[in-house]
Amino acid sequence: MSVFQRDLVDLVPVVRAYAHVVTRSSSDADDLLQDTLEKAWCAREQFQPGTSMKAWLFTILRNSHHNQWRRSRRIVEDPNGEHAATLHSEASQGWRAEFGDVLTAIARLEPASRDALLLITVRLSYEEAAVVCESPLRSVQSRVRRARQRLADELDSVPIRTPDQCRAAAGGR
Template sequence: MQPADELRDAPDRAGCHHTFVPGDLAERLREYYPEVAAVDPNSPLGAVLGRLSAVLDTADTCRQLPNAFKDDLIGLVPRLRRYALSLTFDGNEADDLVQFTLLKAWEHRGRFEPGTSLVAWLFTILRNGFINGRRKRSREVPDPDGAHAAHLSEPPRQDHSLRLRDLQAAIGRLEPAHREALMLVAVDGLPYEAAASVIGCPSGTVKSRVSRARERLTQELGA
């Protein structure tokens, strides 16, 4: 196994480049940003999902949507919530962002090009909604204790709680742009090119941000 400082970017089978993250660090990142808990059907997001699912069923029956659009859209909700959570640091705001994203996706469904990345398209909608909301609020929501994770994710096992708190603190000290790039590439597995499309910057910038975030976390956590 290569040591952490010797890991290199390598192409996957599709020719896209991903960043290797040291094994223990990658595992800890996925513990911090797990697949979020199931949506409560009685919550505002649950109500939106129910209505949207019914509308999508009708559209699918009438062949108004590309094949599998409905299943793919609903199936990506956990990843949308996880990405929203990494941006907002607040569970309620994250769910609001996911609602916004789903409704915008339905409103602009004709703009989605079959054969392209649905997750990248949805992430872009979500990110734009987040940025517009932040411009109105003019400041970020603090989360010094990592409490936002408790709003959406399943509680960690007791034997992991200490190292997760260390990771929470280290992630909180990352520059927001570096944290977002790391989230998209290392946790959600987007190729650099797709992450760059979501963020709206060159893929080289994404590589640089991921590398800096990885190095900072590795230094702080000794991973």
């Protein structure tokens, strides 16, 4: 594990606490924490060693929170779903609907298995995923295996095609 990864994992409780203070909501804080960690991981090359990672993460968290707040001001209240019903349109490409089936199946996985599978999917090693999940290596491996099997079983009845296969079936458009 790199120094960056170790420091990032070590700061998760502090960043989570700050997210709770900023959002005043446990579920919103967890979403904000996840968003912050994802952005930090994607921008890890921009972090300057020797500077405060804590301050860097807090800045990312604060900016993410402000951006979410700005976006939320544009949300239209639609408690009965009437406005949303007028916006409905069919998927323009078949693979989008199939991709939706995959996402739905992933969402149905139990949280521990889903987290382990997604960490492996984004190319973390099993050892790194075990550290992030705070679980033994064998547990993470087992969760990923079960998650893959459940997805395969659930999606077996629905043929999944790649975007290239969909284009080929449509005549190369």
